[in-house]
Amino acid sequence: MAEIELSILARQCLSDRFPSREALAAxxxxxxxxxxxxxxxxxxxxxxxxARIKLKRLxxxxxx
Numbered sequence: 001m002a003e004i005e006l007s008i009l010a011r012q013c014l015s016d017r018f019p020s021r022e023a024l025a026a027x028x029x030x031x032x033x034x035x036x037x038x039x040x041x042x043x044x045x046x047x048x049x050x051a052r053i054k055l056k057r058l059x060x061x062x063x064x
Contacts, residue, residue: 004042 013031018024051058 013027
């Protein structure tokens with residue numbers, strides 16, 4: 001999930017050059033606050049159940 005958030009950050013916030021590290025930090029902080037206030041979630045389209053079907057050899061079923 002971290003990779004997805006970093007990709008969104010790069011596309012929405014980091015497309016420009018920043019004059020200083022402080023300006024970059026301020027921009028990322030503002031983006032993060034907005035995103036958290038909006039309570040944005042990720043819509044997962046590939047569930048664990050789907051993974052077990054499509055990637056059977058990589059996601060074996062655990063039986064007791």
